[in-house]
Amino acid sequence: MKMRSLIATALVAALPGVACAQEVTLSFAHWLPPTHPLQPTGFEPWIESIKEASGGRIAIDIYPAQQLGAAADHYDMARDGIADIAWINPGYQPGRFPLHAIGELPLMMSDAKSGSRAFDAWYRTYAPEEMSDVYYCMTHSHDPGTFHSKEPVRTPADIAGKNVRPAHATMARWVSLMGGASVQVPAPEAREAIAKGAADMITFPWGSIFIFGIDKEVKHHLDTPLYVSSQAIVMNKDMVEGLPDDLRKVIDDHCTPEWTEKVVSGWVDAEAAGRQRMIDEGHTLYKPTAEDLAAWRESAAPLTEEWMASVNKRGIDAQAAYDAYVASLREAGALMGEN
Known part of the structure; x- marks a missing residue:
């Protein structure tokens, strides 16, 4: 949550007769180049939908290409608040997420669109324990490699x-x-x-x-x-828990198996081509x-x-x-x- 957002909220709240509508600007870190198809076809529509559903009160700035840290560090960056949101590859930290690693077993997933939705639905049973120090949002896989x-x-x-x-x-x-x-x-x-x-x-x-x-x-x-290689979007837990109830619901509504298929579909098509x-x-x-x-x-x-x-x-x-x-x-x- 950016300092300017907190200051703006405080100033609005101080005005007589004006209700406080908290606004937040969040950072989203990933390690792909900004030209990668996942950004324009997946991340950006997801971010725009969050902005629209929040009435413009949640803005998300993207930091691609390892700008905030190395690819393997993105989970810890979200945990520690270096980034509010991070796109991670759990396989970059071998042994840390053994349940999630089922998505790495070869010769299993043939379709990454419906397969990502299925994987995400399955993993939600285990994510609260295996990724307990972050807010788990979604998991998806790329088109089979x-x-x-x-x-x-x-x-x-x-x-x-x-x-x-x-x-x-x-x-x-x-x-x-x-x-x-x-x-x-x-x-x-x-x-x-x-x-x-x-x-x-x-x-x-x-x-x-x-x-x-x-x-x-x-x-x-x-x-x-x-x-396939399976990636996930995770968020800083304190940031999510500190949101007002209505904004928290916006985040929850955008972290679902249905959304994971939406986010990954454009990338899957681009890879298959x-x-x-x-x-x-x-x-x-x-x-x-x-x-x-x-x-x-x-x-x-x-x-x-x-x-x-x-x-x-x-x-x-x-x-x-x-x-x-x-x-x-x-x-x-x-x-x-x-x-």
Whole structure:
């Protein structure tokens, strides 16, 4: 809540016969470039809807491109009030959010629009405990991504001996299981890692290869919805709890499974369009056979076992949580292999 907002409120309240209508200006930090499609198609319409629903009393200023802090620090920035609102990738802090990490398991989500709504609805059961030091708003996933490489990649055997920039901790573990080595850098630094030879391939959704300028570095692509990376919007808890009841309701009404699908839909479409652009620009796409997919699934099987073990350690029934997640995706028509 900005100081100018507090001063303005105090001055209005001091005028005789004038009711106080508190106004707030909030900061929203994310680490994507401002040209990323999620800002104009997702963040900005969401912010405008909040402004309209509040009668203009809530304004939100966007701070993109790591202006307020590094990508991996955005959760703590919201917790500590460095930003009022932050867009985070929980996978940038491995082990901290084990339940949320179910969204990182490969070969599960096939449709990121309805899948994001399903994931968000499922995670709301667990967010109050796992993200207890912030106000949890929503979770969404990008359009399913895959491997993009300097050399052909068709089966898990092609990962052995390669350096891979993974999307998150679960993908890093998968790369290790397949005999590769992970090069851990945030998305904004991925192009440099590949251009300088520190990484041979990357896991990204299709459109982001162009957004981050990596299309000149990788020409071979595994053509299947292999994984998603799941992000969340969280807010400073004291800020939200300090809002008047009517403004708090505006925030609550904009932090729902329905809104998570609205926010992510434009980004999903933009990412999906990148696949055809790859084809148009002469890149090589390899469609895995049923045998190939079985090999990918077999190589990924330990990841689910490890996820369950990490969740059981928190005193939560991992099998029940997993089954509920699968059921939520299935109901939304977003479970891979069933739509």
